[in-house]
Amino acid sequence: xxxxxxxxxxxxxxxxxxxxxxxxxxxxxxxxxxxxxxxxxxxxxxxxxxxxxxxxxxxxxxxxxxxxxxxxxxxxxxxxxxxxxxxxxxxxxxxxxxxxxxxxxxxxxxxxxxxxxxxxxxxxxxxxxxxxxxxxxxxxxxxxxxxxxxxxxxxxxxxxxxxxxxx
Amino acid sequence: xxxxxxxxxxxxxxxxxxxxxxxxxxxxxxxxxxxxxxxxxxxxxxxxxxxxxxxxxxxxxxxxxxxxxxxxxxxxxxxxxxxxxxxxxxxxxxxxxxxxxxxxxxxxxxxxxxxxxxxxxxxxxxxxxxxxxxxxxxxxxxxxxxxxxxxxxxxxxxxxxxxxxxxxxxxxxxxxxxxxxxxxxxxxxxxxxxxxxxxxxxxxxxxxxxxxxxxxxxxxxxxxxxxxxxxxxxxxxxxxxxxxxxxxxxxxxxxxxxxxxxxxxxxxxxxxxxxxxxxxxxxxxxxxxxxxxxxxxxxxxxxxxxxxxxxxxxxxxxxxxxxxxxxxxxxxxxxxxxxxxxxxxxxxxxxxxxxxxxxxxxxxxxxxxxxxxxxxxxxxxxxxxxxxxxxxxxxxxxxxxxxxxxxxxxxxxxxxxxxxxxxxxxxxxxxxxxxxxxxxxx
Ligand SMILES: Cc1cc2nc3c(=O)[nH]c(=O)nc-3n(C[C@H](O)[C@H](O)[C@H](O)COP(=O)(O)OP(=O)(O)OC[C@H]3O[C@@H](n4cnc5c(N)ncnc54)[C@H](O)[C@@H]3O)c2cc1C
Ligand SMILES: Cc1ncc(C[n+]2csc(CCOP(=O)(O)OP(=O)(O)O)c2C)c(N)n1
Ligand SMILES: [Mg+2]
Numbered sequence: 001x002x003x004x005x006x007x008x009x010x011x012x013x014x015x016x017x018x019x020x021x022x023x024x025x026x027x028x029x030x031x032x033x034x035x036x037x038x039x040x041x042x043x044x045x046x047x048x049x050x051x052x053x054x055x056x057x058x059x060x061x062x063x064x065x066x067x068x069x070x071x072x073x074x075x076x077x078x079x080x081x082x083x084x085x086x087x088x089x090x091x092x093x094x095x096x097x098x099x100x101x102x103x104x105x106x107x108x109x110x111x112x113x114x115x116x117x118x119x120x121x122x123x124x125x126x127x128x129x130x131x132x133x134x135x136x137x138x139x140x141x142x143x144x145x146x147x148x149x150x151x152x153x154x155x156x157x158x159x160x161x162x163x164x165x166x167x
Numbered sequence: 168x169x170x171x172x173x174x175x176x177x178x179x180x181x182x183x184x185x186x187x188x189x190x191x192x193x194x195x196x197x198x199x200x201x202x203x204x205x206x207x208x209x210x211x212x213x214x215x216x217x218x219x220x221x222x223x224x225x226x227x228x229x230x231x232x233x234x235x236x237x238x239x240x241x242x243x244x245x246x247x248x249x250x251x252x253x254x255x256x257x258x259x260x261x262x263x264x265x266x267x268x269x270x271x272x273x274x275x276x277x278x279x280x281x282x283x284x285x286x287x288x289x290x291x292x293x294x295x296x297x298x299x300x301x302x303x304x305x306x307x308x309x310x311x312x313x314x315x316x317x318x319x320x321x322x323x324x325x326x327x328x329x330x331x332x333x334x335x336x337x338x339x340x341x342x343x344x345x346x347x348x349x350x351x352x353x354x355x356x357x358x359x360x361x362x363x364x365x366x367x368x369x370x371x372x373x374x375x376x377x378x379x380x381x382x383x384x385x386x387x388x389x390x391x392x393x394x395x396x397x398x399x400x401x402x403x404x405x406x407x408x409x410x411x412x413x414x415x416x417x418x419x420x421x422x423x424x425x426x427x428x429x430x431x432x433x434x435x436x437x438x439x440x441x442x443x444x445x446x447x448x449x450x451x452x453x454x455x456x457x458x459x460x461x462x463x464x465x466x467x468x469x470x471x472x473x474x475x476x477x478x479x480x481x482x483x484x485x486x487x488x489x490x491x492x493x494x495x496x497x498x499x500x501x502x503x504x505x506x507x508x509x510x511x512x513x514x515x516x517x518x519x520x521x522x523x524x525x526x527x528x529x530x531x532x533x534x535x536x537x538x539x540x541x542x543x544x545x546x547x548x549x550x551x552x553x554x555x556x557x558x559x560x561x562x563x564x565x566x567x568x569x570x571x572x573x574x575x576x577x578x579x580x581x582x583x584x585x586x587x588x589x590x591x592x593x594x595x596x597x598x599x600x601x602x603x604x605x606x607x608x609x
Contacts, residue, residue: 055354062351068171068191 002031003057004076004083004153007046008038010069018067019046028052028060032085032150043071047152076153083127086149088113089135090121092142101141108134119144172201178211195231196349197262231348234365239373241361242320245342246276246378249318251386254280255301255330258453259323259347259367260289261446268371269322270294275375277383279390281309283324284438287449292422292442298390299399302330303589304435307397310587310595312390313338321345323367326356327454336594346370399439400601406580407556409433409508413440415560416478416506419567424448424476427465429485430456432514435585437480459488465503466496476504476567483509483536490539493546496572504566505543505574510581511536518584523591543574551575 009015016035023030031049038045050060057075064073076083087110093101094117101120105112110124124134128151135143171191173184184202192200246252260269266289273280273296280290281301290297299306301313313319319341324330326345331337334356344361345353353362363370401410413436422442427450428434434451443449450468452460465479486507496503510517513531520528540550549569551562553576566573586601 059351059355066349066351 001052001054001057002078003050003052003060004078004081004151005046005048005050005061005064006074006076006081006153006155007048007064007070008072009044009046009067010071011037011042011044012069015044015069016046018069019048019064022063022067023048023050023060026060026063028056032148034150034152036152045152047150049151074155076155078128081153081155083151083153084125085128085131085151087124087126087131087134088121088147089124089138090119090144090146091138092118092144093120094118097141101138104137108137110134168199169201170198172203174203175205175208178208178213181208181213182216231366232364234346234363234370234373236373238361238363239370239377242344242363243374243377245318245344245361246278246320249342250383251312251316251389252276252278252318252320252383253298253312253316253341254278255283255313255319255321255324256280256286256289257283257322257324258285258289260286263323263348263366263368264446265323265368265371266290266446268368268375271375272371272378275380276378277381277387278320279312279387281305281312283327283330283453284451285453286324287438287451288443288446291444293444295391296387298394300438302327302332302595303591304439304585304587305330305589305595306399306439307587307598307600308390308393310589310598311393311397314340314596315389316341319343321347322371323347325349325352328356331357331595332589332597333592333594336596397600401583401586402601404580405556407553407559407577409510409577409579409583410436410440411556412506412508412559412563412577412579413437413480415563416480417441419560419563420476420478422448424478425450425465425468425472427451427461427468427477427479429461429481429488430458430515431482431485432510432518432583432585433480433482433485433508435515436508439585458482458485461485462489462492462496462503462505465505466492466499466501469501469503477502479503479505481505481507482514483507483511483533483539484513486539487536490542493543493548493572493574497547500571502570503572504569505572506563507539507574507576508579509536509539509576510579510583512581514581514583515585517582519591521582521584522588539574539576543572549573552578554578 020033029051031051033048035044035046061073061075064070091101098120105122108124110122112120113123114121175181175184188200188202254273256269260266269290279296279298281298282290284300298309298312301309316338317340319338321344337357342360343357345359346363346367347353348366350364353359401408417440422444425448426437426441428437430452450464461479461481465477469477511533516531517528520531540552543550549571553559553562562575566575587598589595589598
């Protein structure tokens with residue numbers, strides 16, 4: 001199972017390494033980690049995507065809550081949250097392929113941020129599914145390099161509490 | 168290791184940080200913290216202000232919620248249905264200062280009590296309801312009770328693997344209740360049917376107001392039969408048996424003393440054969456199991472409780488690790504009674520090598536151990552060396568009367584094993600009892 005943790009921490013030096021260290025020491029796998037400021041200058045939000053069995057995921061949350069600098073831990077479900085990730089990818093494409101690449105990029109709402117003789121660098125944001133599909137569709141051109149920010153998430157506000165996603 | 172640590176970068180932070188450090192160390196589940204004070208800060212000057220505020224705003228102090236009344240109700244219902252309940256009382260009882268509440272609860276509800284290694288002293292060792300230690304080197308009757316109980320009430324123990332053995336065969340017939348102040352301990356290793364988050368003292372107080380007295384003749388009778396039929400025992404062959412030395416210490420002190428230990432076989436025998444009368448009477452390193460803990464711990468215990476006799480029950484390997492602290496004992500004339508159960512082995516390691524590694528005694532034998540009595544004398548501390556079982560009692564008595572630190576080096580049977588034993592990775596139902604004892608000469 002995959003789980004997004006949205007963690008509010010005190011904005012102190014060393015906190016990120018405390019949080020990340022908890023995962024590594026206990027042998028939990030992190031898929032991505034992203035940290036940044038929030039509306040409150042004393043608080044940082046760390047978004048972590050991790051894998052594990054259900055009971056492990058629960059245990060991670062409990063352990064996180066024990067850390068001194070952790071103020072709040074939310075286990076965010078994909079269906080009850082907005083998730084976004086920013087992608088930069090350099091696609092191998094010389095002048096003759098550029099047209100195709102631009103078209104495909106357009107379909108994903110991706111922007112061209114740089115062009116070289118033999119490649120095009122794109123910027124795209126979206127949820128996990130979109131980023132993966134995008135990368136898959138460009139595979140046949142050759143992808144020279146990829147940088148991803150890792151998932152950030154906010155729980156939906158204004159969702160009726162009995163809302164269920166369609167199967 | 169620590170709950171939190173601080174690096175002081177400005178001397179003005181010291182007072183606030185120290186105050187905060189104490190709050191964090193003692194709050195909730197207590198644990199160590201570290202304050203790192205660099206050299207330049209140590210020598211800097213500042214004004215002392217007893218009311219200095221803590222640096223910056225405090226992180227939200229997590230208030231421990233009142234224990235959930237519904238969960239406590241569920242526990243009471245489970246107790247009313249149960250025919251074979253058992254209490255597993257851990258270090259949480261001692262940390263909460265809840266020994267009196269525990270004794271009242273157990274006696275009122277007639278439930279036998281098992282103490283983890285670190286829970287020792289949380290329930291009187293002489294109480295008829297006391298079953299001793301569970302798990303790897305627990306008593307046979309405690310492990311039988313765990314295997315047979317239909318209700319397990321865990322009060323402040325963290326279900327350590329030495330206690331549970333193989334989790335998939337732990338307490339299979341029981342409804343499991345876990346009272347703990349740390350949410351991360353509940354359900355961590357053992358599936359819990361009735362979780363109760365909170366201070367165990369609050370939970371016990373609430374229980375004591377509600378529990379009705381009952382009789383449990385059949386179950387108590389069963390437990391007593393196990394105690395009678397499977398007591399702790401050891402063979403007798405004329406050598407100095409470590410268990411015998413401990414039994415003699417128990418007789419001389421009546422259990423009315425503080426006991427520190429090192430880590431190893433001697434530690435297990437101390438837990439098995441001593442009867443602790445009060446919380447914090449047993450000072451031992453369990454979770455980390457740090458050899459060398461004993462001598463400094465015994466000196467500290469005497470400073471903390473000068474009204475109490477303090478005995479150290481140590482192994483030769485453990486004692487060697489920190490024996491330089493004899494200098495401290497001598498300098499302050501701290502009257503600790505240090506007993507070395509000297510088997511010239513890292514005995515606990517040797518026992519595993521004997522039982523699980525075909526007797527390949529690798530790096531565990533120390534035939535060239537020094538003469539610890541002479542070392543003690545070198546520090547100006549009284550030393551005894553004992554090889555003859557007939558001298559055991561008299562040396563212990565002389566030590567008990569000595570006004571100052573004493574070291575007693577007992578050359579015990581080198582290949583004595585700790586029994587019973589649940590092999591590592593096995594379930595408590597696979598416990599091996601002691602090999603049959605030869606005719607006792609006692
Ligand atoms: C060589 C060796 C052999 C050992 N063999 C055994 C053995 O056979 N049997 C055995 O039992 N142990 C054995 N041990 C010790 C074992 O490793 C553990 O250290 C011990 O079992 C832990 O006991 P505990 O859970 O009571 O204490 P701790 O580990 O201190 O846990 C205390 C628990 O109480 C909770 N708590 C704290 N304060 C409160 C409060 N106010 N209210 C509620 N809860 C609270 C804590 O959150 C924690 O979960 C051995 C150790 C060594 C080194
Ligand atoms: C500092 C440290 N090193 C190693 C160990 C592993 N260990 C556990 S028990 C033991 C042997 C202890 O020997 P001794 O103190 O002589 O006690 P005995 O078992 O012989 O009673 C060892 C090496 C440990 N617990 N702590
Ligand atoms: Mg030894």
